[in-house]
Amino acid sequence: MARFKPVQKGLMLLPVDISRQIIPGSFEHALCYLVDHELDFSGLRERYRNDTQGAPAYDPAVLLKIIFLAYNRGLIGSRRIEAVCRQNVLFIAVAEDNQPHFTTLTAERDCLPCTLWTQCLRTPEKTKTRQVAFFQGKRDGYETHTDRMKRKVDSDQGRQMITRRFATVEPVFGNLRNNKRLDRFTLRGRSKVDGQWKLYCLVHNIEKLATMG
Template identity: 95%
Template sequence: MGKRHTRPSPIRSGISVDSPKRFDPGDFQLAGNGSHCLCPAGKRLYSNGSNCIFNGYAAMKFRGAERDCQPCTLRAQCLRTPEKTKTRQVAFFRGKRDGYETHTDRMKRKIDSDQDRQMITRRFATVEPVFGNLRNNKRLDRFTLRGRSKVDGQWKLYCLVHNIEKLAHYGVSQ
């Protein structure tokens, strides 16, 4: 005899029996010209950047209007956290973008060319030691201040110390 297949208990699996299924992008209707889409309640979602790229995939993003989403009766099915989220956003993927390269692919291509390889090796001799000195010798592992202007000031102070130390050790070149 085979094992008896039963559905897991909703109490043990954490599934709520009375929670409605949330809408996914398949429940939204994309307009033929791609200018908007319609939600399951029949409200219009407007384009929110039609030429977006997610991990090399071209996508069209849409967002609902606050005046439509706030009073909607299907809000609980549409949003994960309806008490926090104002409007629904949905993305329609149109497939892999032609000619799209990841940053890693572009860097590999760059390292393979002779001219760029020379540029990168020069960078190791000019820029990288400065960061290594600040991080390891000066112990700038993290910034101790908060706020953009304070962090900028702390960074400039460390760079100033680095430059003064270079002048003290090597002198001013003539």
């Protein structure tokens, strides 16, 4: 009769020293050192007004560490980042046992810093954001963005350009595309895409500092 290794389904205690999970020479160690010693968060921390009232907030430095580590692991979705902060020991160590909600990690409240946001709301004393729907009717002879892009791709110059995009010409893009899973941007708008691209570049540079000094 075949024999199999025993399995354990009962209670198990796994002692974990969080401070020893961040190994010197790793990306996580370089990330924590740069964020803790080289960046100034005083401007961000001054924006909090919960000294006497309100719930304690997550430290901006901790949130930045989580975002950088997630991008380094190819994780972009806020819900996936929230899950690994609860399940992954390395993320728990970098987050210092903080488990922020996905709404804390995402940037869905872009209109809050705007000084004119109260003019866009019907009841600004009750709501903070508002969704606006814009319906555009059909116009004769109007060329959609999809048709316009299709025409460009089908041209001789477009075929040459699209062929070059299938090749990874530099190690930097190879690292971001294959290791960091940068196959698409998850944000819309030039400024937001530019910010997400710079996040990836910062992750790449921190990784170089960790491996090469």
